[in-house]
Amino acid sequence: MQILSPFFREAGAGPGVVCLHSNASSSSQWRGLMDRLAPQFHVLAADSFGAGKSPTWPTDRKVALRDEVALLEPVLALAGDPMVLVGHSYGAAIALVAAIVHPQRVRALALYEPTLFAVLDAETPPPNAADGIRSAVAGAGAALDQGNPSEAARCFIDYWMGAGAWKHTPDARKGPIEGSMVNVRNWARALLTEPTPLAAFAAMRVPVLYMTGKKSPDSSLGVARLLKRTLPDVQVVEFDSLGHMGPVTHPEIVNDAICRFLKSLS
Template identity: 25%
Template sequence: MTTQKRKIISFTKPLRIGFMVILIGFISCKEAKHEKQNSVPAPVKAELKSISINGDSFHYLDIGKGEPVVFVHGTVDDYRVWEAQMYAFAKNHRVIAYSRRFAYPNKQMINDSTDFSVTAHSKDLTAFIQELDVGPVHLVGHSFGAFTSLLTALEHPELLQSLTLGEPPIMSLLQNIPKGEELLNDFVGNVLIPTGEEFAKNNDEKAVELFIGGVLEDSLYFSKAAQKEKDLMLDNTLELRASVTRKNLLPPLACDDIKTVKIPVLLMKGDKSPEVLTAILDELHSCIDHSEFVILSNSSHGLAYENPVEFNKIVLDFINKN
């Protein structure tokens, strides 16, 4: 499917259009008590590598042997958020986790014409897989990274063996949901606008705190996080800042476009995730009639970060049978 063939869907109000582009992303590991309850083996020590893609340098980890699994992170994230997955998956697979454009420690140049869109990130992901010559891969994406992964599957299905999507922010699907407009307005007013206001005051830490609190529906999450997790988030504020000021970052996919996906698909949402995200995933499930659908227990939008043991088991089982 080419981009030109897609139906163009847009919301009518300018404010809605401007803020629907926020890319729901990140969340680091839970506090120490939660980590103890969901303990995983210690992460594998691996050399951080770099590769030139579309004229820029991208950093990634590459460990293990077997069928390749590529992890794609969300906003306010980088390759480091997949630590709890790297060891478990590398026992029987080649595991690759990369930092998307603008994420730590990449150093892409920024100017007024910089493209932060999902489409640009999908082009990077496509080139990344092709340059490493590892396809077809099992692609595992979270949030913004899940949207990036879905678009890659639509444009280049030959590069994928399976697709796992964790709560991608496909905002255009909200118009198919009775409460869609209300859910979007609530998210814009309660999360995105306050986040943008703090960025306008150059208060990056407060902006990230409000955003993370909103997508997790836990206003105290950031304040309770260990300094290591806070630093990781603050290392990756660039894309979030752009998302509250730029338009047209999210391709307006229609259900008919998404139905063209033929590879095995696993859809995952958290049992405590915000309704705006779970409603989108429910609609996505109806668009891909052959998709598998799971609800991750004891988790909000963080998914793999909040319940790594269950996440790893579910996704590994899915990958191993496909």
């Protein structure tokens, strides 16, 4: 079996911090945070399957979040134990599963709206708060089937950032986002079928910074509702002016909160 390795960025020296990006993004979204943390931490930011320069999604099996954790193993090894995991959206969901898989290796978690939609379906079968993302993925998938990646990107980006967001996305960013849409059904399947039960997160004995934006969609806020009351050692920060893509649209605000959290651990 071919051994796959992710692309990752690396900076600094000190305790390990691993940063995991959102869907339709890449490790580059963490460059500002890496610059801020590098004087005190060994910071690594990795590309997930099909993102940036990492391997494409395997076609011989249905990839789950634990496969994403396995892909990250070389990065986790370089970070050293125990490490802090920082994640946004899909990356935050991977971070949560990594903490379940490797409980002794994770020191703390800083999460911005993990999109672990499976916990919503486990609580209440559809219709529920995950219906909005299901609809967006269906629309994006239909557009891809018609050979229209731009329309697929519009369905996805406008869901997360509000109607008209794709139209106002800078042209330089549109190409990579359109290219990432080939993975949209894979992302959704991994997040909607993740088998880890909500109760498993009640056993996590690490501090968690859980960040949300008040302007975010019901799906990610629904996941937040469940996880915030389940995680035993959680510090909640809600940003009144931000939405789900806060770490991308307003990185300085989110990075400030992450830096304060990491300082509190020392």
